[in-house]
Amino acid sequence: MKFDRKSTAYFIAGFIWGAVVLFIVCIAFLRSNFILEYPSRLNFDETVKAISSVKDPKMMWMLRPVKCVVPETSKGCRIQVFQLCNLEYASALMEDEKSRKVASVIPCTLAVYEKADKSVWVARLNVSLMGYLLGGTAEQIFPYKVAPEQQAMFTGIFL
Numbered sequence: 457m458k459f460d461r462k463s464t465a466y467f468i469a470g471f472i473w474g475a476v477v478l479f480i481v482c483i484a485f486l487r488s489n490f491i492l493e494y495p496s497r498l499n500f501d502e503t504v505k506a507i508s509s510v511k512d513p514k515m516m517w518m519l520r521p522v523k524c525v526v527p528e529t530s531k532g533c534r535i536q537v538f539q540l541c542n543l544e545y546a547s548a549l550m551e552d553e554k555s556r557k558v559a560s561v562i563p564c565t566l567a568v569y570e571k572a573d574k575s576v577w578v579a580r581l582n583v584s585l586m587g588y589l590l591g592g593t594a595e596q597i598f599p600y601k602v603a604p605e606q607q608a609m610f611t612g613i614f615l
Contacts, residue, residue: 458502471518489558489568489582494614496568496576503568506613516542517609533570540606545597552593561586564602578614580606 486589496503510519518541541563549555549562566580583606587598607615 468484486585488593489585491579492582493577493579496578496614498576498613500536500568500570500576503578503613507566507568507578507610508612510609512605512609516544517605518543531572533572535567535569538566538568540566540603542605545601548581548597549593555590555593558590558594564606578610 463476473609498506504521507519508521512519518539520539522539546562549558561581562585564581566578568576570576584599586605587595587600587602590598
């Protein structure tokens with residue numbers, strides 16, 4: 457099969473165009489899916505109280521509010537940050553030398569905040585997506601253990 461310069465140029469241009477479109481689609485996907493945001497059915501204080509009182513039936517998860525180091529907003533919107541950690545899962549991640557980089561994002565963080573219209577929202581990292589992207593032990597733990605357990609813990613509050 458013989459290729460001329462024009463066909464080769466079209467092939468290269470098409471390949472580059474396809475790569476650019478794929479890159480843009482991937483960026484758009486990650487921007488809209490990496491951090492999940494949910495409207496709360498409760499007001500700010502009720503949402504914070506409900507999350508604070510979540511009980512893990514297996515007693516494996518530690519949930520604690522943390523003082524937010526983020527400055528207050530100019531509109532006076534409130535923010536409350538929570539950290540969640542499961543020692544069993546964290547230990548498994550830290551035992552795997554290749555997964556230790558995950559220490560930079562554990563414990564999991566959950567934020568409750570008000571928007572300018574005083575609506576209340578809850579945001580959290582999409583741990584399933586992060587696990588799939590990282591692979592290895594993180595892929596075994598985040599999507600199949602962490603995500604379903606957090607889903608069960610917060611269903612009825614903001615899920």
